[in-house]
Amino acid sequence: xxxxxxxxxxxxxxxxxxxxxxxxxxxxxxxxxxxxxxxxxxxxxxxxxxxxxxxxxxxxxxxxxxxxxxxxxxxxxxxxxxxxxxxxxxxxxxxxxxxxxxxxxxxxxxxxxxxxxxxxxxx
Numbered sequence: 001x002x003x004x005x006x007x008x009x010x011x012x013x014x015x016x017x018x019x020x021x022x023x024x025x026x027x028x029x030x031x032x033x034x035x036x037x038x039x040x041x042x043x044x045x046x047x048x049x050x051x052x053x054x055x056x057x058x059x060x061x062x063x064x065x066x067x068x069x070x071x072x073x074x075x076x077x078x079x080x081x082x083x084x085x086x087x088x089x090x091x092x093x094x095x096x097x098x099x100x101x102x103x104x105x106x107x108x109x110x111x112x113x114x115x116x117x118x119x120x121x122x123x
Contacts, residue, residue, distance in 0.1 A: 002027045002112040004096050009117030012086055020081040020117060022096030029098075030054070030074040032112075035105035036081045038092035038119075048094070050105050051079060057102070064090075086121045093118050 008020040022034060035050035049060035051070045058070050064083075072079040079096060094117050099110030 002029065002032065002098055004098060004112055004114035006094060006096055006114040006117040009094060009119045011120045011122065014087055014121055014123050016086050016121070017082070017084045018086065018119060020083065020094055020119070022079040022081075022098075022114060024077045024079075024098065029077040032098040032100055033102040033105045033110075034070075034072065034079040035097045035108070035110060036070060036079075036094060037097060037108060038090075038094045039116075040092040043092075045095075045108060046092070047106065047108065048081070050102065052102055053100075059106070083119070086119075088121045088123045091119060091121050 002024050003026045005023045033052050036048040037045050039045040047061050049070045051058045055072045067085045069082045096114045097110035098112040099105045104110050
């Protein structure tokens with residue numbers, strides 16, 4: 001069993017940056033791949049990016065490629081989403097998703113979800 005807690009969201013102007021965190025407890029976090037998703041009001045949940053259990057593999061949605069970076073510190077049981085050059089269309093609730101299987105995470109089928117953190121980008 002894994003519990004995930006996101007933090008780091010907030011209000012930022014377009015062009016600014018935020019670093020979101022996904023902190024895990026309850027199990028050996030280094031065994032899990034982690035994905036980030038987001039959902040804006042009225043929209044479906046959207047894949048943002050994912051990282052493998054050891055951090056050696058990352059991949060991103062085209063909409064954030066080159067602006068967002070995912071990293072992890074397994075000693076701290078935390079995965080980070082560094083979001084740079086933010087745009088108003090990045091406004092959403094951001095969630096992390098964890099699973100032992102990278103493919104499950106990438107498809108949003110991971111077993112564990114956090115409660116989300118709100119990111120609002122003003123123009």
